[in-house]
Amino acid sequence: MKYIWEKISKIDGLIAQTKPWALAKEGKTKEVAKVLNQAVEGILEIAELLAPFLPETAAKVKAIFTAPEIKKGEPLFPRLEH
Secondary structure (H helix, E strand, O other), X not given: XXXXXXXXXXXXXXXXXXOHHHHHHOOOHHHHHHHHHHHHHHHHHHHHHHOOXXXXXXXXXXXXXXXXXXXXXXXXXXXXXX
């Protein structure tokens, strides 16, 4: 599991460092595409690694990130109401 968390941290760091939203405002579409493609590849790799432990969640992640258009879906881990 440590390896998976390292992968998650790496993608989080990539997004935090490159700030694709700022690149988009600057009109740097090629750079935005490069960053987002790297992030999606990493997310799909994480989904593969999670499949043995969380098969349904991994399948949902794969479905979201392999669709023709990535759209916000329901939370994968909804908060429990007290």
